[in-house]
Amino acid sequence: MKLFASLMGILLVAGCAATVDYRGKYPEPEDMAKLSPGTQREEDVLNVIGSPTSMSTYGDKKWFYVYKKTETQSFLTPKVLEEKVLTLTFSKDGVLQDVVETTPDGKAHHPVDYKTPTQGQDRPFLQQVFSNFGRVAKKSPTK
Secondary structure, rough: HHHHHHHHHHHHHHHOOOOEEEEEOOHHHHOOOOOOOOOEEEEHHHHHHHHOEOOOOOEEEEEEEEEEEEEEEEEOOOOOOOEEEEEEEEEEEOEEHHHEEOOOOOOOOOOOOOOOOOOOOOOOOHHHHHOOOOOOOOOOOOO
């Protein structure tokens, strides 16, 4: 019985261990040192640091390398430990123009968080379920 209790205690403590997740790609510092704006082309950048996480679809040609490290403790909301963004800007003919390394802050793009209004009443779930309970349908007049 003591063995079972100790095994359950170990499993309980192990279940609370934090999980660290790595998302995205961020170039190594020694690879970033090899980048030289004004001289390298897109193909050279691909050979040095690899393909980007995403690319701009309009406007200036930009490549983004996004990296995020998070820690999750059991069922709690993940906590961001580290977040970086590297932006490379290219000219129209494909020459590297600018390399900007930033940490995302309040100016980062966030999706819209408001809700689209809908018709009807805004009632809690249980009130919606039991709202017709006990009502009697009106009988249509017979001819």
